[in-house]
Amino acid sequence: MISKIIAAFIAVICLLCCLASPFLYFWGKVSENNFKWIFLWASALYFIFAVLWASARKRDSCRG
Amino acid sequence: MNRHRLLYSTPGMGKAAIMESSLSRIAARMDLLNEFDRVPVSPERFQSGSRFAGLFAGEHVAATEFVIGAFFVLHGVNLSDLFLGLVLGNLLAVLSWTFICAPIATQTRLTLYWYSRKIIGPGLNFIYNLANAILYCVLAGAMIAVSATALGLAFGVNIPSLDDVFPSSLGWVGLTLAIGTIFTVLAVLGFEKLSRFALVCSPWIFILFIAGAVALLPRLGVHADFGNFFEIARTKIWNGIAAAGQEKFGFAHVLFFAWFCNLAMHIGLSDMALFRYARRWTYGFYSAFGMYCGHFLAWMCSGIMVAAVGREMHPGLMAFEAAGMAGAAGVFLAGWTTANPTLYRAGLALQVITPGWPRWKVTLSAGLLTTILSCFPVFFMKLLDYVAIYGLILMPVGAIVFAEHWIFPLLKIERFQTEKKRTLFNGKAAIVWAGTLVVCFFLPIHLFFRWLPGYILALFAYVLMHVIESKRALKTSDSKERV
Numbered sequence: 001m002i003s004k005i006i007a008a009f010i011a012v013i014c015l016l017c018c019l020a021s022p023f024l025y026f027w028g029k030v031s032e033n034n035f036k037w038i039f040l041w042a043s044a045l046y047f048i049f050a051v052l053w054a055s056a057r058k059r060d061s062c063r064g
Numbered sequence: 065m066n067r068h069r070l071l072y073s074t075p076g077m078g079k080a081a082i083m084e085s086s087l088s089r090i091a092a093r094m095d096l097l098n099e100f101d102r103v104p105v106s107p108e109r110f111q112s113g114s115r116f117a118g119l120f121a122g123e124h125v126a127a128t129e130f131v132i133g134a135f136f137v138l139h140g141v142n143l144s145d146l147f148l149g150l151v152l153g154n155l156l157a158v159l160s161w162t163f164i165c166a167p168i169a170t171q172t173r174l175t176l177y178w179y180s181r182k183i184i185g186p187g188l189n190f191i192y193n194l195a196n197a198i199l200y201c202v203l204a205g206a207m208i209a210v211s212a213t214a215l216g217l218a219f220g221v222n223i224p225s226l227d228d229v230f231p232s233s234l235g236w237v238g239l240t241l242a243i244g245t246i247f248t249v250l251a252v253l254g255f256e257k258l259s260r261f262a263l264v265c266s267p268w269i270f271i272l273f274i275a276g277a278v279a280l281l282p283r284l285g286v287h288a289d290f291g292n293f294f295e296i297a298r299t300k301i302w303n304g305i306a307a308a309g310q311e312k313f314g315f316a317h318v319l320f321f322a323w324f325c326n327l328a329m330h331i332g333l334s335d336m337a338l339f340r341y342a343r344r345w346t347y348g349f350y351s352a353f354g355m356y357c358g359h360f361l362a363w364m365c366s367g368i369m370v371a372a373v374g375r376e377m378h379p380g381l382m383a384f385e386a387a388g389m390a391g392a393a394g395v396f397l398a399g400w401t402t403a404n405p406t407l408y409r410a411g412l413a414l415q416v417i418t419p420g421w422p423r424w425k426v427t428l429s430a431g432l433l434t435t436i437l438s439c440f441p442v443f444f445m446k447l448l449d450y451v452a453i454y455g456l457i458l459m460p461v462g463a464i465v466f467a468e469h470w471i472f473p474l475l476k477i478e479r480f481q482t483e484k485k486r487t488l489f490n491g492k493a494a495i496v497w498a499g500t501l502v503v504c505f506f507l508p509i510h511l512f513f514r515w516l517p518g519y520i521l522a523l524f525a526y527v528l529m530h531v532i533e534s535k536r537a538l539k540t541s542d543s544k545e546r547v
Contacts, residue, residue, distance in 0.1 A: 015267060015268065015271060018268065018271045018272075018275060019271050019274065019275065021275065022274070022275040022276075022278040022279040022386075022387070023278055025278075025279055025282075026278050026279065026281055026282060026286075026288060027288050028288060032279075035279060036387060036388035036389070036390070037388075039275060039387050039388065039390050039391075040387075040388060040389055040390040043268060043390045043393075043394075046268055047264065047268070050264040050268075051261070051264055054260055054263065054264055058260070
């Protein structure tokens, strides 16, 4: 249960990072290169934790 | 088929009788495949509104959005036409789901398959399914082509140009064949796991659209305070100048496209399969999440991206320039996750003509057909026209079902005559369907606008044929009584 909440929380944070990074680049806070790296890493982490979250949800629903 | 024919036919049977018995068997197989959905959905299986919102938002942010939004720019749509056209067109689509599809679904609690079977008959239902399967394969092929544009960057493959009908290079053929084969094999190995993965992908793909557009705004000259955004949008993005060889689109084109983009689903009633789980018909309004996230925001974002890469129809390049490796991977994933359910649906529809085949074999066959089709850039480069034709072909069945559900009771015409008479074909429905398509083909108006007069024609023709028949039947019974 706790791991599901943690995975969901990290996945959402990563998704927010993906959304925020192009705006930071647009406003000149980060360089284009850095924006692309942030987006890539946040995306990779999002997929890892979102898949973990989805798997935990699936397990919970199977248990009933 | 021949073996079956030998088994079922008797020496005295004529050609028509043999054909009818073959169709009966096919219809019986189709019924067996859809057996699970035969019973109306019970109240304990109804779904919440949030599920519908999520489902629509996920389904309508797909790989094809990268192409459609970009095409509006290439077709020279100006900013005000695009904005108004998308707002109103998507509103009409939402209203179509809410007032046409959802009420019939929540009253019957059946899929279109079972409901139309009562109306058009199992024989015609088979033809509908077959047409749907082929159209799904073409759509999945376009999605594979979108993914190929992303992977093509890594291998330096030339992407076909806007006017290409046939593959322009061996590299493109090899790439689409390879991607199509991979997608097919993965769909065969684990459709359900992929579907769950697609659920994870969809919010990220939506973010990718926004990120891609925002990241490319500085390249177009938009200032950090967004002060000159509308000026740039009017002059550099949706500037009203069509690309060479592309037809100029205006407000009406955008409005109609946004409306009919999912014609088969709302007015064509395919989404009865979805809304039969809705608590109320008003759940149709949840389709707005798909329309305004996917068919408004995502289309506008892809328009910005294509303008920033020099108006080149290359979804892979657009996303790569915007967000680097993650962007290209996003286009590939978007193609994959949206081609997967489309392949599954095509396989399901094709299963009716391949009795006894296991699920994997049918999906493999659908995948092979899709992979071959994906080599032809015409389906990807003429996606807007294809979407129009797709909706147009299936729309008359929606009109026939609508007429029988709503108009027949008002005119006191007996409903479900085909089912009651146990006939294989509803002859009137077949004439209306074919006739509507013939009329639409010859209508001297733009392809995008043909479905609306076609729909009205199908509705009136079907009702009129039944009114004439019921009056004739009344006259005959009157004269018999007099005698």
